[in-house]
Amino acid sequence: MAESGPIPAWRHTGSRRRLLLLLIVLIPTVISSNTMARLLPDRGSILLDTFLVAVFTTLFAWISVGFWTSIAGLVILLTKKDSYRVSRACDGLDLSIADSSARTAILIPIYNEEVNRVISGLRTTFHSVRETGSLDRFDFFLLSDTTDPDIWVEEEEAWHRFCREENAFGRVFYRKRTSNTKRKSGNVADFCRRWGKSYRYMAVFDADSIMSGETLVRLVQIMEGRPDIGILQTPPKAVNRETLIARVQQFANHVYGPLLAAGLHFWQLGDAQYCGHNALIRVEPFIRHCELPRLPGRGPLSGDILSHDYVESALMCRAGYGIWLTYDLRGSWEETPPTLIDELKRDRRWCQGNLQHTRLLFTRGFFPAHRALFINGILSYGSALLWLIFLIINSAQAISEVLFEPVYMPILRKFLPELPVWRPHWAISLLGSTTLLLFLPKFLGAFPILLADFRARLYGGKIRLFLSILLEVILSMILTPIRMVFHSLFVVSTLLGKSVGWGTQSRDDRGTRWREALRAHWWGSLLGIGWGAVVYWITPSFFWWISPITFSLAFSVPISVFTGRAAVGRLFRKAGLFLIPEEVELPPPLRALEENLSRPATFFPFPFSRKKGFLRAVVDPLVHSLHTSLLLRFRRGVPSRERARDRIVEKALAFGPDSLNRKEKTSLLRAPQHLRELHRKVWRLGDEKAAARWGLVPPEKE
Amino acid sequence: MTFPAGRPKACSAATTPEQRAAGDRVLLYVRGLGIQPARGLSLAARSLEESPASPEGAMDALERLLQEEGFSPDLLDRGGHRISSFPPMNRTVMVAEEMDRLPWRTSLVRFLRRWRRELFGGKTNG
Numbered sequence: 001m002a003e004s005g006p007i008p009a010w011r012h013t014g015s016r017r018r019l020l021l022l023l024i025v026l027i028p029t030v031i032s033s034n035t036m037a038r039l040l041p042d043r044g045s046i047l048l049d050t051f052l053v054a055v056f057t058t059l060f061a062w063i064s065v066g067f068w069t070s071i072a073g074l075v076i077l078l079t080k081k082d083s084y085r086v087s088r089a090c091d092g093l094d095l096s097i098a099d100s101s102a103r104t105a106i107l108i109p110i111y112n113e114e115v116n117r118v119i120s121g122l123r124t125t126f127h128s129v130r131e132t133g134s135l136d137r138f139d140f141f142l143l144s145d146t147t148d149p150d151i152w153v154e155e156e157e158a159w160h161r162f163c164r165e166e167n168a169f170g171r172v173f174y175r176k177r178t179s180n181t182k183r184k185s186g187n188v189a190d191f192c193r194r195w196g197k198s199y200r201y202m203a204v205f206d207a208d209s210i211m212s213g214e215t216l217v218r219l220v221q222i223m224e225g226r227p228d229i230g231i232l233q234t235p236p237k238a239v240n241r242e243t244l245i246a247r248v249q250q251f252a253n254h255v256y257g258p259l260l261a262a263g264l265h266f267w268q269l270g271d272a273q274y275c276g277h278n279a280l281i282r283v284e285p286f287i288r289h290c291e292l293p294r295l296p297g298r299g300p301l302s303g304d305i306l307s308h309d310y311v312e313s314a315l316m317c318r319a320g321y322g323i324w325l326t327y328d329l330r331g332s333w334e335e336t337p338p339t340l341i342d343e344l345k346r347d348r349r350w351c352q353g354n355l356q357h358t359r360l361l362f363t364r365g366f367f368p369a370h371r372a373l374f375i376n377g378i379l380s381y382g383s384a385l386l387w388l389i390f391l392i393i394n395s396a397q398a399i400s401e402v403l404f405e406p407v408y409m410p411i412l413r414k415f416l417p418e419l420p421v422w423r424p425h426w427a428i429s430l431l432g433s434t435t436l437l438l439f440l441p442k443f444l445g446a447f448p449i450l451l452a453d454f455r456a457r458l459y460g461g462k463i464r465l466f467l468s469i470l471l472e473v474i475l476s477m478i479l480t481p482i483r484m485v486f487h488s489l490f491v492v493s494t495l496l497g498k499s500v501g502w503g504t505q506s507r508d509d510r511g512t513r514w515r516e517a518l519r520a521h522w523w524g525s526l527l528g529i530g531w532g533a534v535v536y537w538i539t540p541s542f543f544w545w546i547s548p549i550t551f552s553l554a555f556s557v558p559i560s561v562f563t564g565r566a567a568v569g570r571l572f573r574k575a576g577l578f579l580i581p582e583e584v585e586l587p588p589p590l591r592a593l594e595e596n597l598s599r600p601a602t603f604f605p606f607p608f609s610r611k612k613g614f615l616r617a618v619v620d621p622l623v624h625s626l627h628t629s630l631l632l633r634f635r636r637g638v639p640s641r642e643r644a645r646d647r648i649v650e651k652a653l654a655f656g657p658d659s660l661n662r663k664e665k666t667s668l669l670r671a672p673q674h675l676r677e678l679h680r681k682v683w684r685l686g687d688e689k690a691a692a693r694w695g696l697v698p699p700e701k702e
Numbered sequence: 703m704t705f706p707a708g709r710p711k712a713c714s715a716a717t718t719p720e721q722r723a724a725g726d727r728v729l730l731y732v733r734g735l736g737i738q739p740a741r742g743l744s745l746a747a748r749s750l751e752e753s754p755a756s757p758e759g760a761m762d763a764l765e766r767l768l769q770e771e772g773f774s775p776d777l778l779d780r781g782g783h784r785i786s787s788f789p790p791m792n793r794t795v796m797v798a799e800e801m802d803r804l805p806w807r808t809s810l811v812r813f814l815r816r817w818r819r820e821l822f823g824g825k826t827n828g
Contacts, residue, residue, distance in 0.1 A: 141788075159787060160777075169779070174787040189796050197792045293798035315799050363801045605733040621734045629777040629784045676775065680765075683731060684758035688723065691757070698726055 008228065008322070010084055014269040018369070021267055025064040028433070033057040035430050039423065048393065055390045062383055063437045065376075070256070070441030073263030077448040082262075084269055086232065086324040089225035090218045097137045097220050104201040104220055104280070109143045109187045111180075113207040115154045118142070119162055120596035121210055126166060128213035128589050138216070139199070140172040143187045145180045149665040152176060153613030156630060157623050161602065174630075178670070184276070185292055185308035192287045199283050206277040209236065212331030212589045219280040219326070229270075230285050230321025231313065234332035235261040236278040239582045239590060241338055242509045242570055245563035248475055249336045251468055251578040255459070256445040261327035270322030271369035276309035278332045282321065286312075289319035295359055299497045300352050307353030310377055311360060314370035333582075333590065339512045339564030340479065341520050344486050351381040351490040384487030391549060395535055398542040442469055458584045460576035468577045478559060481552040485524050512564035514557070521556040528553025608695040614665045615657050617675065619694055624679050628672040636673065645674045653681055656693030724760035725750055731764060735773075745771070 037053045076082050106125065110118055122140060129138050142159055146152045159174040166172070177190060188204060196202070201223055203216060211234070219232050238246075238253040264272065274281075290312045295302045305311050313323050337343040354377035360366075361374050446465055449455050459465040532550030536543040543550075552559065562568060572578050582590055604610050606620060616623040636642055648664045660668075668674055685691040717725070728749050732742035749764035777785040 139789075156787070160785075170789070173789060193794055193796055194791050195789060197794045198789070287794060287796050289799060291796035291798045293801060360801065603736075605730060619734075621731060622736050625775060625777050626785070628775070630787050680761075683727065683761045686720070686723075686756050686758060691723075691727075696727060696730060697723075698730075 008270070010269045010322075013084070014267070014271060014369070017267055017269075021065070021068060024068055025061055029057055029061045029064060032060050032430060032433060035426050039426055039430065048397070052390065052393055052397075055386045055393075058379075058386055059383060059390070060434065060437075062379055063434070066260075067437040067441055069263035069267065070259045070444055071263070072266040073259035073261065074444050074447060076262040076266055077258060078451065082265075084265075085328060086222055086226065086229070087218065087326055087328050090221040093221050095132050095134070095214060095217050097134050097217060097224070099224065100137070101200065102137060102220060102224055103199045104138050104203060104216070105191070105195065105199040105283075106138055106140045106203045106205060106216070107143055107188060107191055108141065108205045108207065108209075109145065109184050110155070110207050111145045111184075112148045112151050113146075115151060115158045116597065118155075118207050119158045120593055120599075121205075121208065122172070123162065123166070123596045124210055124589050124593040125205075125213070125216075126168065126172065127592060128211075129216060130213070132213040132217050134213070134217050135171070137220070138171075140168075141191060141195075142172070142174045143191055144174065144176040145183065145187050146176065147180070147662075147666075148613075149662060149669050150611060150613035150615075152666075152669065153617045153623060153627055154611060156627055157613075157616070160626050182292065182294075182304045182308075183306070185305065185312070189291055192283065196283045196287050201280050202283050202286075203280045204277050206334060208335040209278050210333045210589055210593060211278060212587075215329055215331030216280075218329060222326070223280060223282060226322075228322050229282070229324055230316040230319070231274045231279055231281050231323040233272060233274055233279040233323065233325050234329055235325065235327055236275075236332045236334040237330075237580075237582070238336045239333045239580070240335050240593075242566040242573075243338045243511060243564050244569040244572060245340055245343070245475075245479070246336045246338050246509070247569045247572060247578045248472055248563075250580050251459075252442075252472055252476075253336070254580045255449065255465075255469065256442055258327065258448060259441065259445050261325060265325045265327045268325065268369060270324055271317055271367055272313070272323045272325040273370075273373050274309045274313040274316070274323055278334060285316065285319055285321050290315045295356065300494050301356050301359055305353070305356060305360075307350060307357065307377065310354075310357060310370070310373055313373070314360075314363070314366045317367050317370060318365045331587075331589070338509050338566075340482070340560045341512055341516065341564070344483070344520070347381070347483075347487060348490050351487065352494045354378050354381060355491065355494050381487045381491050384484045385491045388484055388488045391546065395531065395542070395546060399535065399538050402539045439473055442473055445469070455581065458579070458581035460579040460584075464576045464579065468579070471577060475563070477548060478552050479563070481528075481549040482521070482524060482556045482559065484549075485527060485553060509566040509569075511566060512561050514561055517557045517560040517564075521560055524553050524556045528556065606695050607698065612657075614660075614669065615695060617669060618652075618657065618678050618682055619696065621679075624675070627669065628675055631670065631672045637671070645671050649674050649678050649681075652678060653685070653690070656690065658693070718755070720756050721753060724754050724757045727757040728760045728764050731761070 033053055033056060036056045037049065040049045040052060106129075108118065108122060122142065126135075126140060129135050142155065144152065144155055146155060155176070156174060159172070163169045163172055175191070175194075177187060180186065182189065188202075191202070201220060203211065203219070205211070215234065219234070222232060223229055235257060237257070238250040241247060241250060292305045292308055292311055292315075294304060316323055337346055354374075357374040357377055361371055443466075446456075446469060449459060449465065450462065456462045456465050460468065528550045532543065532547065532554060535546055535550070569578075573583065586594070601610070606616075608615055610616065613623075617627045618624065637645075645667060648660065648668055651664070652660055652668070657665075668678065682691075682694050683696070685694065685696065688697055691697050725746075728746045729743075732746045735742065737745075745764065745767055749760055749767050752759075752763065754760040754763060779785050
């Protein structure tokens with residue numbers, strides 16, 4: 001894309017809109033901050049007051065952006081007037097892709113995921129694309145970074161079975177990386193280097209993403225009609241979870257999400273953000289411009305860029321391509337973390353990734369909109385720490401008012417005392433405006449449903465819709481303090497140099513056990529109890545102001561367990577609360593996903609779990625044959641490594657598969673010669689006990 | 703009709719435990735191969751014809767038979783090549799984008815160097 005070409009019209013409009021946003025955020029923020037400054041007791045140190053006002057200003061501006069984004073979104077959704085809607089490019093087109101060279105690779109990067117869920121999702125999207133009649137324009141790639149040897153073998157077997165069942169050899173591919181360099185972004189880059197040139201577009205999925213064939217075809221049509229677009233991001237809808245917290249998130253995503261998406265589109269236009277999945281990417285400029293460097297130095301803000309999607313968007317825009325949000329396209333879904341603890345684990349990762357962006361804020365050539373997105377990402381977690389500090393200082397100030405005598409004559413030469421003046425109407429108007437900014441967008445979210453779409457029935461009816469919003473507000477008020485202390489901890493620990501690993505995301509409704517919740521929340525509970533007790537003891541009148549925070553923290557263990565229960569979520573569903581359209585009328589792709597998830601398992605003759613992938617690679621003749629065939633290297637390695645593998649084979653034969661650790665199993669799975677040798681020897685074991693360890697003795701004899 | 707649990711006594715008396723283990727092993731292997739039951743049973747029966755005294759002997763016989771029958775230890779595609787899970791490569795390169803990753807540090811260092819040079823002198827081109 002030529003950077004020196006004429007400036008597209010949307011850039012001028014975007015600049016004007018962003019200037020407007022800046023004004024409508026800044027003016028009320030200045031007024032509110034001024035009110036806040038006047039409300040503070042004068043006898044506090046000037047530095048402390050200034051700090052409080054600075055924190056308040058940042059937080060007020062931060063929530064104002066969200067508020068005005070929702071207002072802009074509401075206007076777009078109600079008026080349905082949007083001359084910059086990208087989906088106009090496919091208006092009136094039938095569901096086909098005319099150019100046969102416009103090929104798309106659907107990438108599903110996976111990392112120790114539940115294999116049945118991944119394959120069911122793949123099957124769903126595969127069938128949906130086939131129904132559009134454009135299957136020949138799409139290829140599917142399972143890109144595995146799995147480190148668990150059992151899951152690795154399970155993935156291979158599942159891929160092979162899928163291809164056999166769907167006759168999809170040559171259309172659905174599986175690739176396992178040896179090294180997980182740069183995690184997900186490295187996995188996608190690895191695809192680009194090997195096969196990227198064969199495709200014009202790639203659709204990046206998450207392991208739990210589902211996209212309908214129609215949506216994928218429409219995205220390709222838009223890209224075909226708009227060569228200036230580098231990335232098309234769909235707003236995925238959260239579905240399929242049953243725990244209370246996940247159902248509440250799903251509900252919020254459905255009711256408030258469209259407003260936010262349309263509002264973001266209003267401000268951002270072609271400078272939108274790529275979310276890392278459920279998006280279509282133009283491969284050629286991605287290969288040329290979006291490879292990420294490793295950040296030099298040591299510590300958690302260095303190394304691989306974790307929140308790669310933000311940076312890739314910025315790089316794509318810097319190269320002259322637009323990134324657009326197709327806020328009006330449906331048929332794109334994802335799943336949310338099932339429990340509070342799972343959500344916090346994910347946030348820990350995202351927090352480190354977003355804080356890394358402090359190092360990229362001033363990168364040459366990035367567009368201001370993307371710098372703003374970096375700041376937005378940093379503040380997503382940084383604001384929690386600011387809020388915590390704000391509350392702690394407020395408590396400290398309230399305590400100091402009780403403990404220390406007020407000074408009415410700070411300057412001795414003054415004749416009149418400085419009496420503290422409490423202006424309740426100022427405080428109430430400040431509290432009211434903050435509450436309005438926080439909660440009004442939530443209720444506005446119901447308007448497009450009630451007025452434009454008349455779809456309240458799909459949310460349980462008008463009364464239940466409003467009741468659900470009210471309950472969501474209450475629940476988010478309960479959960480926010482818990483999230484606040486965790487996010488603050490994440491920010492501090494990241495800045496202190498504690499790095500985060502690459503954990504697998506939990507994708508089932510297993511819930512949170514009491515012990516697990518206690519281990520995660522004990523310190524938060526103690527903090528809440530201690531904080532509340534001290535404030536109540538010294539200044540009981542202030543306690544009631546701070547009580548929503550301290551109560552939430554004190555009860556964080558039962559809150560975490562209760563909200564993570566699928567039974568509770570189902571109870572609310574039965575009452576018609578937090579309903580989403582997908583729960584009332586299941587769309588065909590999601591119905592297909594359900595059916596695929598409950599497909600009967602194929603015949604398996606061995607007396608051990610089919611999930612024991614390593615055991616299957618050694619014992620099961622078909623899986624063994626498949627695994628060794630897929631390994632590329634049949635030549636011998638360096639002698640020292642070969643000798644080490646010989647020893648592992650001996651150990652496995654002597655003590656069984658359970659005697660091997662993950663590293664030893666992986667080492668054998670990478671060595672076809674040794675695996676074949678082990679396969680032959682295991683099947684020839686004469687000792688019954690030894691054979692039983694490998695599952696070769698019928699159960700009645702064991 | 704119900705069958706007594708375990709194996710018939712006559713059969714147990716006629717074979718040693720090792721031979722029984724050999725029979726079980728071979729049967730399990732052919733079941734694992736996923737071939738048609740009749741063909742699998744035939745292969746198992748043929749490999750046990752010489753009454754191997756141990757699973758090792760039975761598996762050796764089965765392996766020979768499988769080779770004779772044209773079973774490959776590899777999974778092959780339609781063209782007779784070892785199966786591959788990905789398409790032929792079409793390589794290209796991705797070079798990491800140049801980013802001024804520490805611009806404030808870089809500019810600070812440059813500023814301090816220039817300031818030091820200007821204040822205290824230093825190497826000059828002249």
